[in-house]
Amino acid sequence: MFRAKSGAESVATPTVQRPPAEVLHADELAELAKKDRDPKPPGWRLSLRAVRRFIAGEPEKDRPAKLMVPLSLIDRCMVTLASGRGLLLVGEPGTAKSLLSELLTAAISGSSALTVQGGASTTEDQIKYGWNYALLLNEGPSPRALVPGPILTAMREGQIARFEEITRCPAEVQDSLLSILSERVLMVPELEGDHSTIYAKPGFNLIATANTRDRGVNEMSSALKRRFAFETVFPISSxxxxxxxxxxxxxxxxxxxxxxxxxxxxxxxxxxxxxxxxxxxxxxxxxxxxxxxxxxxxxxxxxxxxxxxxxxxxxxxxxxxxxxxxxxxxxxxxxxxxxxxxxxxxxxxxxxxxxxxxxxxxxxxxxxxxxxx
Ligand SMILES: Nc1ncnc2c1ncn2[C@@H]1O[C@H](COP(=O)(O)OP(=O)(O)OP(=O)(O)O)[C@@H](O)[C@H]1O
Ligand SMILES: [Mg+2]
Incomplete structure (x- = not known):
């Protein structure tokens, strides 16, 4: 008869509940980068072909797919990300939209952490920037007092930012993405001179997710919709x-x-x-x-x-x-x-x-x- 193990002999457990994809798969990502000879878009850490191998697995090397989605979906997502449009993943809840965006950002930018979690209380600050109030009071608006949000950091570093559940945000917050996605620049009017304009480095883009059971994508402004390529993620068919x-x-x-x-x-x-x-x-x-x-x-x-x-x-x-x-x-x-x-x-x-x-x-x-x- 099977007996529950006592604490001392219990199975080894990791120290964090859920490590991000770039940590969980660090060895595999490093190996893919080392062997990668294929062309990479500017700012990308891996080529499209290597990203595809990372997500879809390599059965001949006994590496299972991390996601069960059609290869063509992975390819279309990557091509969008290499283009000038944002990527919007839509679908029923629990179809791995968030996981797909995490894996893509981990492989392409080396980090999946630049994430805005959308919700009714999301503000423009969380998307763009806020201020360190102690510094702001002391020295007025300065680059040092600026606290960048995930999207601003992604622009500066040439990385891909994630925007989860974008349709749950108030419309005006969503629309603050318009100039970021089309001009690829963010203005900080409080700062002077060169500091007031932040240009996105090559590699910057945005992956948003939205689930069809929440307030729908049809409530997004048409101006914003035009700046995204939509991809629907379906439940696993087989x-x-x-x-x-x-x-x-x-x-x-x-x-x-x-x-x-x-x-x-x-x-x-x-x-x-x-x-x-x-x-x-x-x-x-x-x-x-x-x-x-x-x-x-x-x-x-x-x-x-x-x-x-x-x-x-x-x-x-x-x-x-x-x-x-x-x-x-x-x-x-x-x-x-x-x-x-x-x-x-x-x-x-x-x-x-x-x-x-x-x-x-x-x-x-x-x-x-x-x-x-
Ligand atoms: N096609 C799939 N391939 C791999 N895992 C899947 C797939 N579909 C669902 N899963 C499972 O679902 C889990 C998480 O789904 P995830 O949170 O990414 O879904 P979601 O589409 O973002 O859902 P929500 O709309 O509720 O945010 C994965 O960790 C995995 O266990
Ligand atoms: Mg999700």
Whole structure:
């Protein structure tokens, strides 16, 4: 019988919860840079071909893809970034838009940290610059007193800045990007002479992300839309790819949580298959069914698989069971919608009830664990 390890012998855990991509993959990036003989756009650390190898992996070298997206999407994103337009990644929540922007900036600029997190309270200061008030009071506006925001730093250094959830920002804040994206210059009227104009160095550009469930991109001003090339990121289309990804990511996250086990394959299969059915509104037999209004994205599937493993290991001392999916689903699928709970219950009763296989049976048997509506 498996026994939970005591603290002293537990699995080695990293010292930070989530290192950025350039730290996590530092060795690989260094190796790619060393061998890179292909042409690079001005300001880029790697060629487009090397960036593509970094993101899409090299199966012959046993390096899996870091992202399951079509190669053509990676190529189009890079070409946009090498051009004079910003890149806007749009799509459903949890389709790895943020991860794609992180990997691109880490590979192209060596840092994914120049990031503005968009939200209702984002101000122009966070995008452009603010002031160190102590210095400002003492010596008036001076280059020393200027506190650059991520985008200004990216312009000065010739790097790519990220703007997460851009459509959640107030319109006037979004529009402060207009001159940055078209003239590639930022004015600091408070400073004098040469210091008042900051020109972007080669390599500077912007990757923004927006998710279609939030206030939509159609509310962006058309002037700003014109300065971006739009790329839609779709959920992973192949079941095998999604399964492999959920397995791999769940194993990685579990390891970080001190768990050296992964939920059994048949449990992950039930999890991924049911998420896909509920997401697409189509069951495995090809019949139409109700879709949940909550997005059951791949990212959610990864996080449910992680919880399944945690429940198994820490609560019982096993690797996770199909009944844990039901427990974890309740908080995922019905977050903001009681209707979804009913749909989920009907799915378990009517579809899952007919399936064979021990994991599907256990999933069905656990349906009473759903909270009552
Ligand atoms: N195509 C994919 N390839 C690799 N990982 C994926 C893919 N789709 C989803 N994931 C998983 O989703 C996780 C994170 O998704 P991410 O936060 O980047 O999504 P997002 O599109 O930015 O979501 P949101 O709109 O909610 O911000 C990844 O860490 C990965 O585990
Ligand atoms: Mg995101």
């Amino acid at each position: 079941l095998e790819d999604e399964l492999a990804l959920v397995k791999r990511e769940a194993a990685r996250l579990l390891k970080q949580s001190g768990v050296d086990l992964t939920p059994p394959d048949d449990v992950i299969e039930v999890l991924v298959a049911s998420f896909r059915e509920l997401r697409q509104g189509l069951d495995a037999e090809g019949g139409g069914m109700e879709r949940l209004s909550t997005v059951l994205s791949t990212a959610e599937a990864v996080s449910v698989a992680h919880s399944v493993g945690l429940r198994g290991y820490y609560l019982r001392g096993d690797a996770g069971q199909a009944s844990d999916i039901v427990e974890a689903l309740a908080g995922t699928a019905v977050k903001d919608n009681a209707e979804d709970l009913k749909k989920l219950r009907r799915y378990l009763e009517q579809r899952v009830g007919k399936r064979t296989g021990s994991a599907w049976r256990a999933f069905y048997e656990a349906r009473h664990l759903l909270p009552s509506a």
